[in-house]
Amino acid sequence: MGISSVTDPRARILAIDQGTTSVRATLLDASLTALASQAESVPRSFPKPGWVELDAEEVVAATERVAAAAIKAAEGAPIAGVGLANQGETVVVWERASGKPIAPAVVWQCRRTEALCDELRKDEATAAWVRKATGLPIDPYFSATKLAWLLDEIPGARERAARGELVAGTLDTFTLYRLSAGKIFVTDPSTSCRTLLAGLASGRWDAQLCELFRVPSSMLAEVVSSDAEAGSIAIAGASLPVRALLCDQPSALLGTGCLSPGDAKCTYGTGAFVQANTGGEPAESAGDDGLLRSIAWELGGARTYLCEGSVLAAGDVLTWLRDDLGLLNRPEEVDEILRSTPSSEGVLFVPALGGLGAPRWSGSARGTLLGLHRGSRREHFVRAALEGIAHQVADILDAAARALPSGLRPLWADGGLSLSPAFLELQADLAGSSLRRAAHTEATTRGVSALAAVGAGLIGSAEEAVKGDASLEISPKLDAGARDAARRRYRKLVDWMVSPAGLELMTI
Structure with missing residues (x-):
């Protein structure tokens, strides 16, 4: 989206890792050496046995606070790019106009849709087709039945979604939406393919899957490449270019080389x-x-x-x-x-x-x-x-x-x-x-920051940046x-x- 590369030798990368229990922001230089890091816990709630929720607004607020603290450590050096890693299957439904969630985020660990998944799995042909199309089993772990539950159980939600008043997404999508005042509404294939709503072959939303799980595709964000220039977000009064998006575990896969x-x-x-x-x-x-x-x-x-x-x-x-x-x-x-x-x-x-x-x-x-x-x-x-x-x-x-x-x-x-x-x-x-x-124990941070650094023109390739030696090697005894x-x-x-x-x- 037209964000240029950076030539200032002092340029920094900001990596944000939205984990299940905490949010971490890390400031890195062009060699991906961590210069500063700030983390903040985000409490989960467990309203019923098997249920797990998060306050999505608090996740965004915590993201802003830790990112602002990391940016302060840059001491005026430009932030050349932001990389955002998210926890994957956790989902939010929010108002398109205000950006306000209509309910707590339903966390990937939540099992509230077990009965719905059991019902869908009874049709063995459908279950097999879903597995082949998505690479995933029908399970509450993934986002689709969580979204269907929110639309069914929050009064008026399904009707509001049909009128285009509500949108939905994973925490990366919600965070970018809020920090860009609604201008950025995207996710990447490593995250979209964890929802049961995207085809494994493309990572893009599939009309048949959306119909099966009763989630309107009109609610969902555009899927862009993991290294796409997504636009700019505002944190601590600064406009920061987003250059990398990844689900947290693939980011760690990349970060460990x-x-x-x-x-x-x-x-x-x-x-x-x-x-x-x-x-x-x-x-x-x-x-x-x-x-x-x-x-x-x-x-x-x-x-x-x-x-x-x-x-x-x-x-x-x-x-x-x-x-x-x-x-x-x-x-x-x-x-x-x-x-x-x-x-x-x-x-x-x-x-x-x-x-x-x-x-x-x-x-x-x-x-x-x-x-x-x-x-x-x-x-x-x-x-x-x-x-x-x-x-x-x-x-x-x-x-x-x-x-x-x-x-x-x-x-x-x-x-x-x-x-x-x-x-x-x-x-x-x-x-x-x-x-x-x-050697680098924060592999999630390293993976997404490498992509952001490539996008900013600070390094030639992510492959160069993430290769490293082991700090410990162990054989079975x-x-x-x-x-x-x-x-x-x-x-x-x-x-x-x-x-x-x-x-x-x-x-x-």
Whole structure:
């Protein structure tokens, strides 16, 4: 949209990462060295079992505050470009004229549309068609049924949408709309293809999908390339050019340098997200392998694809252990407990606090604890929770290795839990494969900032910027027999959890 490149050697990049529990803004120089960073927590609410909401207005306000603080650190140097990474499937419906949301944002973790998804899945032909068209299963995780629920349940919303009074989108779209006074109404293919409303082949809205899920396409934003010059937003009195848009997990895939088919990363955030680059085409599937197919990014009209497996609760498990159960005091305790407690002493915990993600996709499953005895202590429970996260990641890695003809290269790890060497050793042991920790732990920031820097003319290519060495490399040390025994026991419990008998007991 006519934004020129920048030649000032002092030029800076502003990267914004809108995560599930916090918003972070980072100021970077032309070499993508972080000069300043500011983060602010954004509280979620849980009004009913399985429901998760955010105040979308507060997300925008927090974005403005952290961005303004980062810009202040530039000390007058020009902001050459903004890169915005968003949390994906979380959706907002707002008034076109005022920009005001008509309800809280429905977060990707929210399971309120489970019954609607069950009804749609009853038609096996429709479910199979959706899977082929989008690369995704019909599941509450994704945006489409959330939007349909908002239109159905908020009085008058569907009628107002039909009159063109309401629009809808993910948090990137809402944020840009608000910070541009309604002038920017866009998203990118890495985000649109997480909604169940866009075709995997193009990343653009599909009329048949919109009709199936009863979401008017007239409500939805224009889909532009991930490196499109989207326009300018206003923060702290400055007009800032937006040069890059990405969903947060693909941004981390790019930020860890996963540029070739078979390159893979796991970002340990609120959830744990394993993604593998599959090149210019989606990975073929011989059946339902439980993995998602999605667009990683679209640069200059050329799309790169990925396959993904999601663990719905990872860092969120630690937050729960700390804030709700009082079993952890600080993040550093993870490493201490794993070092001092080499075994869970028979305690097995599958922390499916919001259901099971890939590869089983059971939204009705709940966290399940087994094997408690009189000698069980706090440390055994915490270790079992961490083992449960690592087991779920190992399941996804097994499925991804089967899905990619060339297999997977050693996994790159980033995000909060990757800061614990003891946890990474546990992950390598249960996966039975080597892994590497990225030198830059904020991989999401690095990915979207690299695209913004290219758009501003500060660097030649994103590939140059994101390649880096590992800060830690770990190989599995657990005996193969012990690993197989641990994996079999875990799988037996998960098999029971998703069986009719298990699900019946979990019904609230």
